[in-house]
Amino acid sequence: QSALTQPASVSGSPGQSITISCTGTSSDVGSYNLVSWYQQHPGKAPKLMIYEVSKRPSGVSNRFSGSKSGNTASLTISGLQAEDEADYYCCSYAGSSAVVFGGGTKLTVL
């Protein structure tokens, strides 16, 4: 069970859109529509932003969207805002009741 692969960092200007990728294998991301995404600001607990690939919890802005193709899931943030600057983690069910996280991506809003 290896960590999912995310880019270490991405950046964008206010108002732009960015996409963070999350690459797994056919044993995790590719096999289940159970990918979730978390936002974490410095010193804070993670916050659920997306679950089951593309569903948003109540209260999460519709600027956040998720998708999946094959073994790769993606988180897209549109209309980038300063408060979106944070670390983002993907997470997948990996079968046999196991869960695996990605290594995390630092989003910088320029």
Next chain:
Amino acid sequence: QVQLQESGPGLVKPSETLSLTCAVSGYSISSGYYWGWIRQPPGKGLEWIGSIYHSGSTYYNPSLKSRVTISVDTSKNQFSLKLSSVTAADTAVYYCARSAARNRFDLWGRGTLVTVSS
């Protein structure tokens, strides 16, 4: 309003057992959900440790399974983590969290830093 609060020693000696508790308020653990532990070494990413279903079934990270025990105490409405034979690599912020499904952690505690050092 459902809240989770981690508690336990902030310093553990190498080779000893790390023990943490997560107190849940505003919801009865025995009513449903999975209850899990996730950790984050300083400056690093998140790692799932394991989860327990409200019925008592447990699920562990294969890489930690031999050292981890998660249990639930419905009378105190809390669940616990024990990690044995700790080393410096186990130094991390430990979070407890609720999940409606395997990896849908929708509610988190604030986290507690545990340092492994002699």
